[in-house]
Amino acid sequence: MGVPGKLIFAVACLFLADRFYCGEILVFPEDGSHWVNMMVILKQLHSNGHTLTVVRSARSLYIQERSSFYTSITINPSQMEDIGSGLFDALLIRSLELRTMSPLWRFIEQQKDITAILKTFHGVAHQMICTILEDTLLINRLHSAKFDMMLTDPAFPAGVLLANYLHLPLVYNVRWLNAGDAHMAIAPSPPSYVPTYNSLFHDRMGFIERAENLLRYLVIRFQENFVILPIYSNLLARYFPSDFDLLSMQQSADIWLLRVDFAFEFPRPTMPNIIYIGGFQCQPPQPLPADLESFMQSSGEHGVVVMSLGVMVAALPMEITEIIADAFAQIPQKVVWRYMGERPSTLGNNTLLVDWLPQNDLLGHPKTHAFVSHGGTNGIYEAIYHGVPVVGLPLMFDQFDNIHRLETRGAARLVEVATLTSEGFKEALLDILQNPSYRQSIQKLSRLHKDQPISPLNNAIFWIEYVIRNKGAGHLRSQAIGLPWYSYYCMDIFVFFLALAFTIVWTAFTFCRLICFRGSPKKKVE
Amino acid sequence: MGVPGKLIFAVACLFLADRFYCGEILVFPEDGSHWVNMMVILKQLHSNGHTLTVVRSARSLYIQERSSFYTSITINPSQMEDIGSGLFDALLIRSLELRTMSPLWRFIEQQKDITAILKTFHGVAHQMICTILEDTLLINRLHSAKFDMMLTDPAFPAGVLLANYLHLPLVYNVRWLNAGDAHMAIAPSPPSYVPTYNSLFHDRMGFIERAENLLRYLVIRFQENFVILPIYSNLLARYFPSDFDLLSMQQSADIWLLRVDFAFEFPRPTMPNIIYIGGFQCQPPQPLPADLESFMQSSGEHGVVVMSLGVMVAALPMEITEIIADAFAQIPQKVVWRYMGERPSTLGNNTLLVDWLPQNDLLGHPKTHAFVSHGGTNGIYEAIYHGVPVVGLPLMFDQFDNIHRLETRGAARLVEVATLTSEGFKEALLDILQNPSYRQSIQKLSRLHKDQPISPLNNAIFWIEYVIRNKGAGHLRSQAIGLPWYSYYCMDIFVFFLALAFTIVWTAFTFCRLICFRGSPKKKVE
Incomplete structure (x- = not known):
């Protein structure tokens, strides 16, 4: 082979080597804040040369139809409940109402609400997947596209069902699944030391706490079996073989990229195919826009407080907003403050209201001394990454648990929004700002979080490409999947041993009686 | 600061940065094959600049007193049973005897043997730690050395006890602990799909297998509680606070570097502080000595079979050796063949006997077509790493389980040594050599094993240095440690709920009866 031949061969090799790991990935995301972090992974996959096809709803709030790094398939179910910001505003009002109730009453009302919310969200997922499976043209198109795998956020299982229908290897970018923390669906979760979703418990529980935790665990399992699974039963009967059940399909994903890090989460059992990527979206801060930078610098030695309640909540009710603005004015x-409502009358000159803020860059700014947050997972990891202590104003979902975890590590203060006073909020804020222990605690978490052999984002990308390279990761999948619960817990074996013991005792007893009858029949007559 | 000042500052910074991660590490290894792989980690730690102090017994078989990469502390207990090759020869003979028994009888005899072996090995560990703790001079020296951590193989707990006594952060290089696979001590291990040590079960078990597996699980727990723990009870009472128990001390290690990889092991629950380093000792082959290389090349297209039974067994009984030599002569x-006994009479011209062989380099040689192995963990991982199919002649301990795991993946054939015939061995050997599926299967395992974001050795070193940097990894330690079993399994809660239910029913019943009595007292009289 001459020099040009060798050159062409070398270029071809390079090209092939580059193409070797490049896959066709079908993506089934969730909307809202879940999409914000899914995008971070998608951008990285795109820049690694993978081709991305995103399935989205026509009524999606955040998932754009057109993008430079993916093509999209838009699904337009004929009947589907709207999950817009209106729903989140209603949930917020209801959540504030619940917070003023007594614990028992709140627990009962909360379970009713959760059941209703689960029905709404799973109803929407059910409509999405029905619309897709009914559309034979679309299904043929998806079949012939020969995707290498699906990447989905399985909080609601439309993506899971589609991947199983298309027989695609499956990777999750996951935090929640069905009715709780994703671990519950796949890893042993003993209620004796694994606090359940929304329990606000530590991993060290007293007797009464463990009893309540067990009850909450059973309620979650009940909701899973009697609220969620029935929603999909007709669909399963129609489109899947009779031995397919939803839980097994959910459990049998190849890789679970779990948005958790143990600098934050309590240690608990896990599985070999769970990869922890908590905080993967965090990165060193980029320079701020000039006006924001000059505002930050104007704070002098006192520094800046950043406040945001996440993408789904534009603003709190006005009376609470006034209280917060008033407290801010006094420090x-x-x-x-990311705030999209009417300007509060108590607003101080020191407070800048903005429609949107570059949260990661602001938290990474040396002038930022505290973060007032609702406790969404994304924001909490950014606070940990940049080592900024948190005043938590949790509103709904997992936000209470998130703030609680930071609080138990001495890195945050939880403030109850429903009973908020200007003094209380100011006291918490000044405590966080002036007591150096909060900053030391969260900076310790930050050091632990960053001390990993591979960055969470690179780890996520590695395992996605691993599934493409190896056409799945079936060898990491537990055989517990599909075991009935009585077999999983060896209940059938215990019953068998009990029956065996009973039979032996009974036989021995009968035998003895027989001997006795034979040996002394006359005695009895006497 | 002038130029020389800056230079000195820069050099000092460099020096400090270099020293920052360098630690003083106390090492408490196990002897034999366990030491072979511990050395791989020690050499890497040494070359990273850490200072190593190795605790060894004066009667150690393999752990040298003098080394270029560690200093040693030699312990010389006054009374200590010898664990020499004589013991292993006796164990081998006994193991062959057991293999000819009926399964039930073998199981019973095996448990008796295991109990005796556990008593011997734990007795030696007990003597070691007693001798150390009694030596106040040595203890003072260890205290004042200000070690950053201990690295130990905790198969027997002398190192664990010493680390706890000295309050040192603790990292395990571990495969077995107490009476079984190390997972059992720390991770949930449901007997419904996690096969117990030596069961030869798959992770897919039928009803009878699950029943037997549960029984084996209970036997292991029994041995742990009633054979092992009593050995150390006096020692604990004398040297440790009253709330210290051996199991909790064993469980509370900061990091478990587990010599397992899921290309080999069945997937099962794990814990956040278990780091999988199976196969960390494997590396690309080095060139062979010239005479061995020319022997390899002389095999032509047929290639070479490599045979070794590990470091602890010099040779099999003569009649079995003759059978094996005869079969080899016919291929x-x-x-x-690594062989240290009398030359067998049936030895063919094609067979080279050697006292020692560079196993990793030989298995990585392109002429090597098969590996005849006893199934020790080190050799099995080398076979996987280099993709060489295995004829397994398991002799004792975990070797049956190891070969079984390869066999279920189509990468090995298990041959029963106790009933070995020349024809049977030759048939298995030719099957492995001629049927390409074995090679394909183990090469698939090899690809999976090597497809990791970080090499197992680098991962091991990272986590050891992590423990030095962060003075432990307490935040990864589960709160299950120290929970009594009835609390762990929520038994106390169930009893509480049952008692509550009973009280309610009984109160209701009593109340009803009271009402009834009051309502119709005359009826009763009538």
């Missing part, structure tokens, strides 16, 4: 720090 | 391949 020497400057405040950057 | 067209050349054979390299």
Whole structure:
């Protein structure tokens, strides 16, 4: 082979080597804040040369139809409940109402609400997947596209069902699944030391706490079996073989990229195919826009407080907003507040209201001294990554648990929104700002979080490409999947042993009686 | 600061940065094959600049007193049973005897043997730790050395006890602990799909297998509680606070570097502080000595079979050796056999006997077509790493389980040594050599094993240095440690709920009866 031949061969090799790991990936995301972090992974996959096809709803709030890094398939179910910001505003009002109730009453009302919310969200997922499976043209198109795998957020199982229908290897970008923390669906979760979703418990529980935790665990299992599974039963009967059940399909994903890090989460059992990627979206701060930078610098030695309640909640009710603005006005720090409602009358000169803020860059700014947050997972990991202590105003879902976890590590203060006072909020804020232990605690978490052999984002990408390279990761999948619960817990064996013991005792007893009858028949007559 | 000042500062910074991660590590290894792989980690730690102090017994078989990469502390207990090759020869003979028994009888005899072996090995560990703790001079020296951590193989707990006594952060290089696979001590191990040590079960078990597996699980727990723990009870009472128990001390290690990889092991629950380093000792082959290389090349297209039974067994009984030599003589391949006994009369010209062989380099040689192995963990991982199919002649301990795991993946054939015939061995050997599926299967395992985001050795070193940097990894330690079993399994809660239910029913019943009595007292009289 001459020099040009060798050159062409070398280029071809390079090209092939590059193409070797490049896959066709079908993506089935969730909307809202879940999409914000899914995008981080998608951008990285795109820049690694993978081709992405995103399935989205026509009524999606955040998932754009057109993008430079993916093509999309838009699904338009004929009947589907709207999950817009209106729903989240209603949930917020209801959540505030619940917070003023007594614990027992709140628990009961909360379970009713959760059941209703689960029905709404799973109803929407059910409509999505029905619309897809009914559309034979679309299904043929998906079949012939020869995707290498599906990447989905399985909080609601439309993506899971589609991947199983198309027989695609499956990777999750996951935090929640069905009715609780994703671990519950796949890893042993003993209620004796694994606090359940929304329990606000530690991993060290007293007797009464463990009893309540067990009850909550059973309620979650009940909701899973009697609220969620029935929603999909007709669909399963129609489109899947009779031995397919939803839980097994959910459990049998190849890789679970779990948005958790043990600098934050309590240690608990896990599985070999769970990869922890908590905080993967965090990165060193980029420079701020000039006006924001000059605002930050104007804070002098006092520094800045950043406040945001996440993408789904535009603003709190006005009376609470006024209380917060009033407290902010009384502190020497400057405040950057993402706020989209009417301007509060108590707003101080030190507070800048913005429609949107570059949260990661602001939290990474050296002038930022505290973060007032609702406790969404994304924001909490950014606070940990940049080592900024948190005043938590949890509103709904997992936000209470998130703030609680930071609080138990001395890195946050939880403030009850429903009973908020200006003094209380100011006291918590000044405590976080002036007591150095909060900053030390969260900076310790930050060091632990960053001390990993591979960055969470690179780890996520590695395992997605691993599934493409190896056409799945079936060898990491537990045989517990599909075992009935009585077999899983060896209940059938215990019953068998009991029956065996009973039979032996009974036989021995009968035998003895027989001997006795034979040996002394006359005695009895006497 | 002038130029020389800056230079000195820069050098000092470099020096400090270099020293920052360098630690003083106390090492408490196990002897034999366990030491072979511990050395791989020690050499890497040494070359990273850490200072190593190795605790060894004066009667150690393999752990040298002098080394270029560690200093040693030699312990010389006054009374200690010898664990020499004589013991292993006796165990081998006994193991062959057991293999000819009926399954039930073998199981019973095996448990008796295991109990005796556990008593011997734990007795030696007990003597070691007693001798150390009694030596106040040595203890003072260890205290004042200010070690950053201990690295130990905790198969027997002398190192664990010493680390706890000295309050040192603790990292395990571990495969077995107490009476079984190390997972059992720390991770949930449901007997419904996690096969117990030596059961030869798959992770897919039928009803009878699950029943037997549960029984084996209970036997292991029994041995742990009633054979092992009593050995150390006096020692604990004398040297440790009253709330210290051996199991909790064993469980509370910071990091478990587990010599397992899921290309080999069945998937099962794990814990966040278990790091899988199976196969960390494997590396690309180095060139062979010239005479061995020319022997390998002389095999032509037929290739070479490599045979080794590990470091602890010099040779099999003569009649079995003759059978193996006879079978080797009948195949067209050349054979390299690590063998230290009398030369068998049936030995063919194609077979080279050697006292020692560079196993990793031989298995990585392109001429090597098969590996005849006893199934020790080190050799099995080398076979996987280099993709060489295995004829397994398991003799004792975990070797049956190891070969069984390869066999279920189509990468090995298990041959029963106790009933070995020349024809049977030759048939298995030729099957492995001629049927390409074995090679394909183990090469698939090899690809999976090597497809990791970080090499197992680098991962091991990372986590050891992590423990030095962060002074432990307490945040990864489960709160299940120290929970009594009835609390762990929520038994106390169930009893509480049952009692509550009973009280309610009984109160209701009593109340009803009271009402009834009051309502119709005359009826009763009538």
